Amino acid sequence: MGSHTEIGYTFDGSFTLFMDNNSAISVAKNPTHHSKMKHVDLRLHWLRDMVESGYISPVRLSTHDMPADLLTKALPRVKVQQFRGLM
Template sequence: MHQKQDTPTVIFCDNKSTIALCKNPVFHGRSKHTDIRFHKIRELVVEKEVAIEYCPTEEQVADIFTKPLKVELFYKLKRMLGMIQA
């Protein structure tokens, strides 16, 4: 898109262990089986291209597309997407 990016792209994650692994390479010895994609994300975090932030499961809007949800949570996320009126 040929646009300069001044701030890191924020990725919201509801898994605290994943966030810790991205931010702290000390865990590397216990995560040798981790996929190459994960190491690329860690590299992007170090280079400040990407920022990983915690987002509680109840606020993780992407879950509506990837998981079966309870009816209440489904409608809450649907409202958050602006698909129904609040």
């Protein structure tokens, strides 16, 4: 299904994709054509297929509770300690 299978790793479940953007979740779940999204058409179709097949499950997560920020932003000590336990 993807690069994980190319290296011999098998996974038979689904991935939860935490997102803080309601519009992105809506576009991923809604199969209708969005004329303003032409620049991401190919990737969007792939994402919709993955959501439709149940392989990826997009879930809303508050922007203040996004653990991935630990790897991409300078955060206050409190947030680092909060997110460190989730990784």
